[in-house]
Amino acid sequence: MSLKTASRVVNNERYVRTVLREQVAGAVQKLGYRSNDLARHLVLQTTRTIGLVIADISNPFYGACALGVMRVARRHGYTVVLNASDEGVHAERDYVALLVQQRVAGLLLVPAPGDHTYLTTEISRGLRIVALDRPLQGLENDCAIVENEPGAFAATDHLIQHGRRRIAFLGGSESIFTYAMRLEGYRRAMAAAGAAEMINLVNPTVEGALADTRRLLTGRHRPDAILCVNNRVTVGALTALVQMGVTIPDELALVGFDDFELADVFHPPLTMVRQPAIALGMNAATLLIDRIEGRETGAPRTIVLPVELMIRDSCGSHDDFRSPGVA
Amino acid sequence: MSLKTASRVVNNERYVRTVLREQVAGAVQKLGYRSNDLARHLVLQTTRTIGLVIADISNPFYGACALGVMRVARRHGYTVVLNASDEGVHAERDYVALLVQQRVAGLLLVPAPGDHTYLTTEISRGLRIVALDRPLQGLENDCAIVENEPGAFAATDHLIQHGRRRIAFLGGSESIFTYAMRLEGYRRAMAAAGAAEMINLVNPTVEGALADTRRLLTGRHRPDAILCVNNRVTVGALTALVQMGVTIPDELALVGFDDFELADVFHPPLTMVRQPAIALGMNAATLLIDRIEGRETGAPRTIVLPVELMIRDSCGSHDDFRSPGVA
């Protein structure tokens, strides 16, 4: 029997006599033969692998995104290779180069802050990319993001409705899209209320937020509320507040962008802007695979997923809602 | 110039005139040439990819493990492909088959409960595997785990020292190694104290633990403490307790296996058994890569990492410590 016949059986093609088919299947079983995807994809000139480059897999938000991506990838028979850029363009670039060498079918990328023009070369060469959580700066490209500005506006406005005016924004560098958008939402709400902005750009990590919250509350311009830009900052701020014995919401109200587990059973339950992280990953992956398989062909698309303000108790009691706040 | 010369330049080999070298480098730059790892690894008969199969990437414990794995992989120039088995042997098996076809250099596996004899074939065929978090049932194989039994013993004993006697074990099926070991630790401590076991085997998810905790506290044999077998169960139990208005530790003390963020600023701060999740991932990955690269050759190794009881306030005040507990 020829090599080709065996190949046909393995690939489940037609035109093989049942006798031969069983014979091959038997041999495969006995020898424990496994077809070599390297060789297979080399000749096929395509793989069923997608690269996922995120900042930090230990951040539950990205963990949830990854989960969504993997769900979709699996459903379509794709494998995902994971890389953590740690928010550095340099590492990101290295990974992209590596993934290109591995001839991934497409790329899902949470762009690190910085210049992404290097991607135009890759894109023009046919690499499919879908940006996840943040668009690619300066590139018209597919991306899946959430309603950052409206979410931050709603959160800030909620604080204002509860009579707060000295609302501090605790956020990361504006060089990161999500933080910049959330800052805009905050600003719009503050402007609408005629309140003075209190913008604090910190290192958006647990440690950074912890230190800054402590500084903020011991400083001369003490806020009566804070808006935390992501889950890292919320955790850091919360830690500082509890350590300092600041009561929430009496002394200080708090809203966080990006909800997390236990927020609803915290003391007090924490009001949060919920992001559909799993859906974000799923949408991005679906779009990417649609591009790869030619189902989606038009101009670059931007998928914007809604967020939801989960109103709990960290912004004040229901009593003071819409009451004439005293600053 | 021949193909080979270009190859030499790309691979940074010796014996190429500087002129040619620069010429090739220029062409690579201009054409945007990327060597094809598929072809490269096909002839090299080896890849620099390791497969990571875990149950659920959205569980922060596994997220942290993955982080550790990726750190080490990166340092050694390996790429990691990620798969989520969702605790099913069937899915796990499919993934392993896929990864074998992709000719991964090795496998990091959090074994799903069930029969793993199918791996003996793969192993005898040369596949390197290191089990992560749980050993492979019935196989002598490398693995990296934590001190499950001692950790659970220490946690239970801590509860006993605080005068608790009706300590409920809230855990998952014994078919999963970690749960079985933790149950043993609990039993040993209970036996040493002459206390009656209160074993509850639940679906070790947030929802499962939530329902069971509620049932437990409304039943006739109400415990005065609970030991939660993993972070999912702790979250579920906590949610139930807060919803029911049960005060911790007065009405019920609580210890959880697997510490998490915010546990120290919870109300009350939660006493937890901390697992070195990142280190676990790093150790497993290091061992795997050492096997792959032949630095490690002896008999299968079992790496056991210590855990740490983070004593906070959920088991009672310091006053009742070692006091003659009244059951």
Added chain:
DNA sequence: ATGAAAGCGCTAACAC
């Protein structure tokens, strides 16, 4: 220091 030839394991195209 450079090149020619062979082959890694597979599949597409076409002949039989």
Added chain:
DNA sequence: GTGTTAGCGCTTTCAT
């Protein structure tokens, strides 16, 4: 239905 041939992009071996 089945087999033959060519070639995917690379590296190794050996000649020059």
